[in-house]
Amino acid sequence: MSVERCRVGLSGRAYEIVVGAGLLANAGSEIAKLRNPKRVFIVSDENVARLHLATLSQSLDKAAISHVETVLPPGEASKSFSMLETLVTRMLDANVERSDLIIAFGGGVIGDLTGFAAGIVKRGLDYVQIPTTLLAQVDSSVGGKTAIDTPHGKNLVGLFHQPVLVLSDTATLETLPARELRSGFAEVLKYGLISDAKFAGWLTANSQTILSLAGPQRTQAILTSCRMKAAVVEADEREGGHRALLNLGHTFAHAIETFAGYTGRVLHGEAVAVGCGLAFELSELLRYCPAGTSAQVRAMFAKAGLPAHLSELPDSGAGPADYIRLMLQDKKAKDRKLTFILARGIGEAFVAHGVDPQPVHQLLAAAARN
Numbered sequence: 001m002s003v004e005r006c007r008v009g010l011s012g013r014a015y016e017i018v019v020g021a022g023l024l025a026n027a028g029s030e031i032a033k034l035r036n037p038k039r040v041f042i043v044s045d046e047n048v049a050r051l052h053l054a055t056l057s058q059s060l061d062k063a064a065i066s067h068v069e070t071v072l073p074p075g076e077a078s079k080s081f082s083m084l085e086t087l088v089t090r091m092l093d094a095n096v097e098r099s100d101l102i103i104a105f106g107g108g109v110i111g112d113l114t115g116f117a118a119g120i121v122k123r124g125l126d127y128v129q130i131p132t133t134l135l136a137q138v139d140s141s142v143g144g145k146t147a148i149d150t151p152h153g154k155n156l157v158g159l160f161h162q163p164v165l166v167l168s169d170t171a172t173l174e175t176l177p178a179r180e181l182r183s184g185f186a187e188v189l190k191y192g193l194i195s196d197a198k199f200a201g202w203l204t205a206n207s208q209t210i211l212s213l214a215g216p217q218r219t220q221a222i223l224t225s226c227r228m229k230a231a232v233v234e235a236d237e238r239e240g241g242h243r244a245l246l247n248l249g250h251t252f253a254h255a256i257e258t259f260a261g262y263t264g265r266v267l268h269g270e271a272v273a274v275g276c277g278l279a280f281e282l283s284e285l286l287r288y289c290p291a292g293t294s295a296q297v298r299a300m301f302a303k304a305g306l307p308a309h310l311s312e313l314p315d316s317g318a319g320p321a322d323y324i325r326l327m328l329q330d331k332k333a334k335d336r337k338l339t340f341i342l343a344r345g346i347g348e349a350f351v352a353h354g355v356d357p358q359p360v361h362q363l364l365a366a367a368a369r370n
């Protein structure tokens, strides 16, 4: 089996991202290379457990690593205070110790929730990310952001807690529903839109292949995304500045998801696709980027089968003023003013603080009509 490795070079908290097809069957030996845990505590969701937990368990057995599992309901609704309590209680019931290792085995929901629980139980336990969605393999498993959602907004309660290892088995994506695969593709395209127009062009040219085939293009897209994310995280681990660029489209997206009620009606990547279109449109309106750029960006998402306009999503009933109120709760908001990631063109994103709410209101009012 061929695997690729890249490193997140954080001083004192460096770790490897290992990517390969069939890697899950070797997870035990990859973990044993890192350390010899007395026991691992695996957290997964019902879908992932049904499809892939046996492979992970067997690989741990082979490496003589004892393990216990807990399986949670799937979906965004699990990133909640009540599920955090459930998970923490199960970890304490199992008497997890600091010498144990926690494994987050699933998509971004399991990764964010488990990383958070690992960060607070017994003042911090080491954890491994084994991401099983495209979104988690290219984004959420890397960089140590963990969180739950609240009615005040998405990801508002959480902490930075880096994993000690990321194992991405690209073969697990074979069982991922097509809609979830497309949702992950939105986060891949986001990297190109932020800082690499050539990558964005390549992704668009290859989007059908990446979405339909577990071939070299998909692996290339995953590795390039991981390397780009690792470089950003190394430069700005706790989002003092530069890392906020990774939130292109997310100020809008998080509001869209909050209004959708974390029900799965709108997936994270779908909200990000629409959010990126809005961020480029706002950049045009504020004359940062040439007219027509947002249409180009929307065509890229549409070609991958993703929604590109707010009007393509189920109507949440929220109006522009509701959006603005919620976006002022965003973690990037500063001095009670709006912050957005805007762009001077494709691949030229920048952080804009103190954005005037009036054009944002205008944009959202028009978006609801289109």
Ligand code: NAD
Binding pocket: 045, 046, 047, 048, 051, 074, 075, 076, 079, 106, 107, 108, 109, 110, 112, 132, 133, 134, 135, 136, 139, 140, 141, 142, 143, 144, 145, 146, 154, 155, 172, 173, 174, 175, 176, 177, 180, 183, 184, 268, 269
């Ligand atoms: P998810 O975890 O809900 O997974 C999507 C669905 O796919 C679920 O139903 C899950 O059970 C199923 N699934 C997972 N792997 C599967 C597989 N291999 N085969 C079949 N089904 C499978 O969603 P997601 O898109 O992975 O993650 C979204 C979350 O990630 C959001 O909460 C978002 O906020 C978060 N996120 C976090 C970061 C970060 O840096 N921490 C970055 C991006 C997104």
Ligand code: GLY
Binding pocket: 139, 140, 142, 143, 145, 243, 246, 247
């Ligand atoms: N997904 C955004 C970040 O990790 O910063």
